[in-house]
Amino acid sequence: xxxxxxxxxxxxxxxxxxxxxxxxxxxxxxxxxxxxxxxxxxxxxxxxxxxxxxxxxxxxxxxxxxxxxxxxxxxxxxxxxxxxxxxxxxxxxxxxxxxxxxxxxxxxxxxxxxxxxxxxxxxxxxxxxxxxxxxxxxxxxxxxxxxxxxxxxxxxxxxxxxxxxxxxxxxxxxxxxxxxxxxxxxxxxxxxxxxxxxxxxxxxxxxxxxxxxxxxxxxxxxxxxxxxxxxxxxxxxxxxxxxxxxxxxxxxxxxxxxxxxxxxxxxxxxxxxxxxxxxxxxxxxxxxxxxxxxxxxxxxxxxxxxxxxxxxxxxxxxxxxxxxxxxxxxxxxxxxxxxxxxxxxxxxxxxxxxxxxxxxxxxxxxxxxxxxxxxxxxxxxxxxxxxxxxxxxxxxxxxxxxxxxxxxxxxxxxxxxxxx
Numbered sequence: 001x002x003x004x005x006x007x008x009x010x011x012x013x014x015x016x017x018x019x020x021x022x023x024x025x026x027x028x029x030x031x032x033x034x035x036x037x038x039x040x041x042x043x044x045x046x047x048x049x050x051x052x053x054x055x056x057x058x059x060x061x062x063x064x065x066x067x068x069x070x071x072x073x074x075x076x077x078x079x080x081x082x083x084x085x086x087x088x089x090x091x092x093x094x095x096x097x098x099x100x101x102x103x104x105x106x107x108x109x110x111x112x113x114x115x116x117x118x119x120x121x122x123x124x125x126x127x128x129x130x131x132x133x134x135x136x137x138x139x140x141x142x143x144x145x146x147x148x149x150x151x152x153x154x155x156x157x158x159x160x161x162x163x164x165x166x167x168x169x170x171x172x173x174x175x176x177x178x179x180x181x182x183x184x185x186x187x188x189x190x191x192x193x194x195x196x197x198x199x200x201x202x203x204x205x206x207x208x209x210x211x212x213x214x215x216x217x218x219x220x221x222x223x224x225x226x227x228x229x230x231x232x233x234x235x236x237x238x239x240x241x242x243x244x245x246x247x248x249x250x251x252x253x254x255x256x257x258x259x260x261x262x263x264x265x266x267x268x269x270x271x272x273x274x275x276x277x278x279x280x281x282x283x284x285x286x287x288x289x290x291x292x293x294x295x296x297x298x299x300x301x302x303x304x305x306x307x308x309x310x311x312x313x314x315x316x317x318x319x320x321x322x323x324x325x326x327x328x329x330x331x332x333x334x335x336x337x338x339x340x341x342x343x344x345x346x347x348x349x350x351x352x353x354x355x356x357x358x359x360x361x362x363x364x365x366x367x368x369x370x371x372x373x374x375x376x377x378x379x380x381x382x383x384x385x386x387x388x389x390x391x392x393x394x395x396x397x398x399x400x401x402x403x404x405x406x407x408x409x410x411x412x413x414x415x416x417x418x419x420x
Contacts, residue, residue, distance in 0.1 A: 079108050083115070093252040095122045096285040106138070113143045117152050125255045127289040127323050129159040147177035151187040158194050166194040185215035189224045201232040222246035223256050236267040254281045258294055271302050289323050292316035300333045309333040324353040328360055335367060343367040358387035358396055365403060374407035381409065
């Protein structure tokens with residue numbers, strides 16, 4: 001039997017005495033040794049190149065590692081969610097909360113007219129008339145053809161004391177609104193308010209009645225007519241009916257409830273209802289300066305509770321440090337509590353904020369005089385007396401003269417002249 005033997009094991013196989021692999025080894029080894037020796041002798045030349053390659057390798061590695069370890073990017077916040085939260089807060093009467101959200105969203109949504117309108121209204125209801133006017137101007141810029149934007153601008157101008165400009169803005173809003181309701185009724189309401197503040201009471205009354213004929217459920221027009229009924233026609237029952245109806249139409253708007261609280265307190269002597277209405281506002285809006293001011297003055301002027309008055313008026317100032325009326329009435333409460341030094345500081349702060357009011361000067365001088373310091377009272381008496389004379393307020397002018405007499409100043413003309 002013949003066995004098949006693998007080729008390499010066959011007998012008689014001849015092996016080559018000389019291998020090509022060894023030839024290449026002998027040829028390349030001297031070249032490699034020479035190249036290594038050359039690099040070693042010239043390492044100053046090759047070192048920067050090696051370092052550059054190594055640094056590039058490290059940078060690439062760091063970028064790869066950073067990509068692997070980087071956190072997942074957060075999704076861009078959807079403004080519609082926050083806008084819905086703001087709208088929900090507005091509808092339930094949490095106007096302060098809504099205003100905070102609207103203010104944060106305003107830069108992101110510069111062309112949202114309704115957002116700017118609500119923010120402006122929230123600010124003015126909180127006693128921030130100057131800021132509210134700036135926002136109302138932004139609303140007009142966002143949509144120059146919006147009747148509501150021009151109407152709101154009229155209201156803000158009126159609250160800043162520029163009644164003529166308010167009248168012009170309201171008329172323009174009425175032209176833009178045409179017969180569209182409720183925009184036309186809203187514009188008519190603010191036109192009536194400007195007319196009233198300019199002293200045209202009958203024209204204001206007929207204007208607001210026309211607005212209510214077009215839209216009997218306009219809360220703005222009902223509130224303005226209530227104001228005219230209370231302060232010009234002295235029909236308190238009609239004013240109460242209008243405000244109650246306005247509250248039914250817009251239960252979330254604090255300024256209607258504040259007007260209703262004032263009416264109950266000062267016209268009907270129902271202080272309990274007034275306090276309850278104001279407390280409801282503060283429960284939803286704990287930093288509403290206007291409600292805090294009103295509640296502070298109720299405790300001061302009606303109930304004589306100076307401690308509670310100081311508490312609410314101090315909270316008003318914490319909410320809005322530049323609220324002039326809060327500083328003034330806090331000073332009045334401190335005077336009743338015989339805190340004369342603190343009262344003088346409160347009155348001076350009210351003067352610093354402005355605008356000038358001769359009553360603030362009289363009370364500042366009175367606070368100083370109550371501490372036996374008529375010398376400190378002199379500059380306040382000087383300036384305040386001149387302002388009282390310019391205003392034509394004979395009662396206040398007489399009070400200045402009485403205080404100056406007590407300080408021994410009335411017989412000295414140079415003491416009451418304005419030196420500043």
